[in-house]
Amino acid sequence: MRRRRIAVAAGCCLSFFLGTLLNVLFIPGFDHQQRQRSGVTPALAGSPLDLPEEDRGSRRWELARQIRERYEEVVRYQQHRAPAAAARRLVRPLERRLMDLAQPRTSSEQAVRPEKGKAPPQADSRGVSPAGAKIDLALEPPLLGCRDIHNVTHVHYLGSGYTKAVYKVVLNRTLAVALKSVDFGGHDIENCVRQYAALEACYRLASYKLVKEMVLLQRLQHANILQLYGYCYQDSNDIPDTLTTITELGSPLEMIQLLQTSWEDRFRICLSLVRLLHYLAHSPLGSVTLLDFRPRQFVIVDGELKVTDLDDASIEESSCTSNSDCFIEFPARNFTLPCSVEGRCQNMNEKRNLYNAYRFFFTYLLPHSAPPSLRPLLDMIVNATGELHWGIDETVAQLERVLHLYKSGIYLQNTTWMPKAADYQQIPDAAIPDENYRCWPSYHHKGCLLSVFDINEAIEICENHSQCKAFVLTNQTTWTGRQLVFFKMGSNHIVPDPDKITYVKVTG
Numbered sequence: 001m002r003r004r005r006i007a008v009a010a011g012c013c014l015s016f017f018l019g020t021l022l023n024v025l026f027i028p029g030f031d032h033q034q035r036q037r038s039g040v041t042p043a044l045a046g047s048p049l050d051l052p053e054e055d056r057g058s059r060r061w062e063l064a065r066q067i068r069e070r071y072e073e074v075v076r077y078q079q080h081r082a083p084a085a086a087a088r089r090l091v092r093p094l095e096r097r098l099m100d101l102a103q104p105r106t107s108s109e110q111a112v113r114p115e116k117g118k119a120p121p122q123a124d125s126r127g128v129s130p131a132g133a134k135i136d137l138a139l140e141p142p143l144l145g146c147r148d149i150h151n152v153t154h155v156h157y158l159g160s161g162y163t164k165a166v167y168k169v170v171l172n173r174t175l176a177v178a179l180k181s182v183d184f185g186g187h188d189i190e191n192c193v194r195q196y197a198a199l200e201a202c203y204r205l206a207s208y209k210l211v212k213e214m215v216l217l218q219r220l221q222h223a224n225i226l227q228l229y230g231y232c233y234q235d236s237n238d239i240p241d242t243l244t245t246i247t248e249l250g251s252p253l254e255m256i257q258l259l260q261t262s263w264e265d266r267f268r269i270c271l272s273l274v275r276l277l278h279y280l281a282h283s284p285l286g287s288v289t290l291l292d293f294r295p296r297q298f299v300i301v302d303g304e305l306k307v308t309d310l311d312d313a314s315i316e317e318s319s320c321t322s323n324s325d326c327f328i329e330f331p332a333r334n335f336t337l338p339c340s341v342e343g344r345c346q347n348m349n350e351k352r353n354l355y356n357a358y359r360f361f362f363t364y365l366l367p368h369s370a371p372p373s374l375r376p377l378l379d380m381i382v383n384a385t386g387e388l389h390w391g392i393d394e395t396v397a398q399l400e401r402v403l404h405l406y407k408s409g410i411y412l413q414n415t416t417w418m419p420k421a422a423d424y425q426q427i428p429d430a431a432i433p434d435e436n437y438r439c440w441p442s443y444h445h446k447g448c449l450l451s452v453f454d455i456n457e458a459i460e461i462c463e464n465h466s467q468c469k470a471f472v473l474t475n476q477t478t479w480t481g482r483q484l485v486f487f488k489m490g491s492n493h494i495v496p497d498p499d500k501i502t503y504v505k506v507t508g
C-alpha cells in the first residue's frame with residue numbers, strides 16, 4: 001500500500017516535471033537560450049542552483065536568481081492555458097500560425113535537434129531550431145524571421161524606453177515593420193552592468209522581458225494589441241543569440257499632438273482603450289493588468305490606440321484576508337477594494353487599469369471640446385471611472401453608447417438652433433480651391449476642414465464662424481462615417497469638381 005502511494009506520488013512529480021519541460025521547450029526561441037545555458041557561459045545558467053554553494057549570496061548568485069525568476073515568469077505565461085472555446089474564438093489567422101509554432105513536438109522531432117554550432121545561423125533564420133521548423137511551416141504562409149530582416153531599408157529610430165529600443169524598417173522594399181530589441185545603451189542594461197559587471201548575463205536578464213512580451217503578444221489577440229509578425233535570434237555585440245522581435249508598426253503616442261486633434265479622434269483613442277481593457281479583463285489568461293500604463297507604452301495605428309509594451313503586464317491577482325489588504329495606491333488617490341470570500345482582491349487588475357485609463361487618458365481626451373449635448377454623459381463617464389464606481393463592462397457599454405449617439409446624429413436633435421438651408425445656394429460638382437481660413441481643430445493645417453453629420457450641421461458651423469462665407473462638401477469621411485467639409489472665407493473663385501458640392505451663403 002505504502003509502495004503504491006510512493007509510486008503514485010513519483011508519477012505525479014514526473015508528469016509535472018515533463019509538463020513544465022515541454023512547455024518551456026515551446027517558448028519561441030527557448031531552445032537557443034537552453035543551448036546557451038548548457039555549457040557555453042555558466043554565468044548565464046539562469047539557475048542559482050547551478051552555482052557553487054559558496055557563491056550563494058554573492059552578486060553573481062543574485063543575478064542568476066533574478067534570471068531564474070524572469071525565466072519562470074515567462075514559463076508561467078506560456079503555460080497558462082485558455083479555456084478551449086475562448087481561445088478558438090479569439091485566434092486570427094496570423095496568430096494561429098504563430099501558435100502553431102508552439103504546438104508540442106513529437107519526441108522524434110526533438111531527437112533530431114542539432115547540437116549547438118552544427119547548424120549555420122541561416123538554417124535557424126526563423127528563430128526556431130531546424131527541428132522546430134519542421135512543424136508545418138512549409139504549408140503555412142511564412143512567419144517573419146532573420147532572413148527577412150537581413151536586408152532592410154529605410155531604417156529609422158522610433159523610440160526607446162527603460163529596456164528596449166525600437167526601429168522602423170522596410171522589409172523587401174514593401175512592408176514597413178517595427179524591430180524591437182534590448183537596448184545595449186539603455187538604462188536597464190546600464191544599471192545592471194554597473195551593479196554586476198556582467199554584460200552577457202545582464203543581457204539575458206533584460207531579454208527575458210522581450211521574451212515575455214513576445215509570449216504575451218502571441219497569446220493575447222485583439223485589435224488593440226500590436227501584432228507580432230515574427231522574431232530572430234542572432235549574434236550581436238559579441239553576445240550569442242540576441243533576440244529581435246518583428247511587430248506591426250505604429251507611431252509613438254504624443255499626448256501634446258493628441259490634444260490638438262478633433263474630439264472625434266480623441267474619442268476614438270478612448271474607445272480603443274476601453275475595448276482593449278475590456279478584452280484584458282476577460283482575456284484567455286485571466287484578468288491582465290498593465291502595471292506601466294504611461295501613454296508611451298501605446299502606439300497609434302491608423303488612428304487606433306494599440307498597446308506595444310507588455311513586459312510589465314501581470315495576471316497575478318492579490319490574495320487577501322481583509323479589505324485592508326486590497327489597497328491600491330495612486331499618486332493623487334488611493335482605493336480599498338473588497339476582499340472576496342475566496343481571499344482575492346476583487347477585480348483589482350481591472351480597476352487598476354480603469355483608474356489609469358482615467359488619469360492618463362480620459363481626463364485629458366474625453367470631455368474637452370466635445371459636442372455640448374454629449375458633455376453630461378462624458379462627464380458622467382469621467383467621474384465614474386475617476387471614482388472607480390464602474391467596472392470595465394459598464395464603462396465600455398457607456399462609451400459605445402456615446403459612439404452610437406454621435407454616429408447616428410441623435411446628439412444633434414437636442415440643439416435648439418434650427419438652420420435655414422435656404423440661406424445657402426447649392427452648386428453641385430463645384431469646389432473653391434483657395435479662400436481658406438484656419439480654425440481649430442482642423443483636419444487640414446492650412447484650411448478649416450471639419451467633419452459634419454449632415455448639411456445642417458455644416459450650416460450651423462458656418463453660422464458660428466464669423467469668417468465663413470461658403471463651404472465645400474467633400475466625398476471623404478472620417479472613421480465614424482461623418483463627411484469632411486472645407487469652410488471658406490469667400491467664393492470668388494469656384495471651379496468644377498465632380499466629387500464636391502459647394503454651398504455659398506446668400507447675403508441680403
Ligand SMILES: Nc1ncnc2c1ncn2[C@@H]1O[C@H](COP(=O)(O)OP(=O)(O)O)[C@@H](O)[C@H]1O
Pocket residue numbers: 158159160161162163164165166178226247248249250251252253296297298299308309310311
Ligand atoms: N510597434 C511600434 N511602432 C512604433 N513605435 C513603437 C513601437 N513599439 C514601441 N515603440 C516606441 O518605442 C518606445 C519603446 O518601446 P517599449 O516597448 O515601450 O520599450 P521599454 O520596455 O523599454 O519601455 C515606446 O515608448 C514607443 O514610443
Ligand SMILES: [Mg+2]
Pocket residue numbers: 161162296297309
Ligand atoms: Mg515602454
